[in-house]
Amino acid sequence: xxxxxxxxxxxxxxxxxxxxxxxxxxxxxxxxxxxxxxxxxxxxxxxxxxxxxxxxxxxxxxxxxxxxxxxxxxxxxxxxxxxxxxxxxxxxxxxxxxxxxxxxxxxxxxxxx
Amino acid sequence: xxxxxxxxxxxxxxxxxxxxxxxxxxxxxxxxxxxxxxxxxxxxxxxxxxxxxxxxxxxxxxxxxxxxxxxxxxxxxxxxxxxxxxxxxxxxxxxxxxxxxxxxxxxxxxxxxx
Numbered sequence: 757x758x759x760x761x762x763x764x765x766x767x768x769x770x771x772x773x774x775x776x777x778x779x780x781x782x783x784x785x786x787x788x789x790x791x792x793x794x795x796x797x798x799x800x801x802x803x804x805x806x807x808x809x810x811x812x813x814x815x816x817x818x819x820x821x822x823x824x825x826x827x828x829x830x831x832x833x834x835x836x837x838x839x840x841x842x843x844x845x846x847x848x849x850x851x852x853x854x855x856x857x858x859x860x861x862x863x864x865x866x867x868x869x
Numbered sequence: 870x871x872x873x874x875x876x877x878x879x880x881x882x883x884x885x886x887x888x889x890x891x892x893x894x895x896x897x898x899x900x901x902x903x904x905x906x907x908x909x910x911x912x913x914x915x916x917x918x919x920x921x922x923x924x925x926x927x928x929x930x931x932x933x934x935x936x937x938x939x940x941x942x943x944x945x946x947x948x949x950x951x952x953x954x955x956x957x958x959x960x961x962x963x964x965x966x967x968x969x970x971x972x973x974x975x976x977x978x979x980x981x982x983x
Contacts (some may be wrong), residue, residue, distance in 0.1 A: 788969045799873075799960060799974035800912075806971040846912060850968045855900055856925055857964070857972050865969040 760789070760830075760847045762860035770868045775834040777863045779847030782828070789830040790848040791821055792859075800846060806830055817841070842867045853860075873975035875961050881981045887949040890978045893942055894963030902972060903936055903946050904960040912960075918944065951982045 761780045769775050781787060788807055792800040804815025811823045817840075821832045830847065847860040873894040873957040884887050894901045902917040921938045929936070933952070938944040948955055958979050962972040 790971055792974075799976045800962075801974070802971045805969075805971055852968060855919065855964075855968050856914065856917065857902060857916055857962075857967075859904075861911040 759858060760849045760860040762847050762863055763783075764863060765861060766864045766866065768866045768868055769837045771839060772836050775832075775837045775841060775865065777832040777834065777845050777865070779821075779830045779860060780828050781849050782831065783851065784847075785852055786823070786825055786851045787852055789821075789823065790850070791815065791819070791830075791832050791858075792846045793817075793849060794844045794846065794862075796843075803832070803845070837865075837867050839867050839869065841865060873961055873963055873973055875959075875975035875978050878976060879979045881983065882951055884890075884952055884982055885950045886982075887947065888951045888955075888980060888982075889966070890946040890959050890961075890980070892944045892946070892961030892975060894944070895973055896942065897965070898963035898973075899966045900964045900972070901938060901944050902960075902962040902964075903944070904962065906958045906960060906977070907956075915946070924974060948980075951980075953982045956980055956982050 759782050791803040791807045793803050794800045803811045806823045814820045819834045844862045844864050846862045850857045885922045903915040906912045915928045916936045918938045935972045936946045958977045962974045964970050965971040
């Protein structure tokens with residue numbers, strides 16, 4: 757089955773510093789890819805998605821992600837972290853022609869003042 | 870639309886009891902997903918439906934778990950009998966047709982089995 761790998765369960769970043777969360781997928785055929793955010797005691801909310809229209813995807817709250825086929829990656833970035841970015845972030849994959857939606861293990865982001 | 874609605878938000882039950890979790894997807898959505906979230910295992914896909922028909926239930930842990938979707942606006946996840954290791958947050962999500970579409974999540978049901 758298609759899967760995504762997120763390394764480093766906990767990520768600490770200083771306020772104002774770059775946020776970088778890595779996501780790699782396992783597939784020879786590029787799937788559709790998503791980043792979700794989960795705030796405490798809430799459901800998951802879509803940040804952005806890759807659907808092959810453009811390799812650089814901009815999402816909400818200043819986040820963006822770049823799809824790189826050669827690296828089978830879809831890393832999430834934000835130039836300057838804000839305290840409100842403290843949350844858990846999930847990368848998800850939905851294979852082309854298949855509607856199964858599977859998630860990575862997630863990254864818990866802590867923002868240090 | 871009010872989004873995906875799950876009930877109850879919290880459930881505490883004793884080991885051996887039957888537990889039923891409920892979900893109302895977004896109107897017009899063709900797909901419904903049930904996930905379980907724990908610290909140890911992360912977010913696991915249990916089962917998903919397309920037009921009320923179960924498509925993939927390979928993630929259902931064991932026979933104690935069952936899920937139904939009797940119509941387009943309602944789904945249940947039942948655990949019978951419940952065990953302490955079933956304690957987790959259970960999420961329901963729905964989406965439109967097409968693997969390029971995102972899923973919308975409910976607020977989850979936090980289940981505690983004592």
